[in-house]
Amino acid sequence: MDVVAEGIETEEQKQILRSLSCNYAQGYLFSPPLDTDSANLLLENTLLTSKR
DSSP states (O other): OOOEEEOOOSHHHHHHHHHTTOOEEESTTTOOOOOHHHHHHHHHHHHHHHTO
């Protein structure tokens, strides 16, 4: 089962989730809510950066 933790706002919350082997999370710690165009741009930039 894959679990996504929602509402992660602090580094401490992220570390606790990592210690519990939760590999997926979302929240303001990572990004504020984005509209479709902004989300697509973020994903494109992330993919381009990871290919380097």
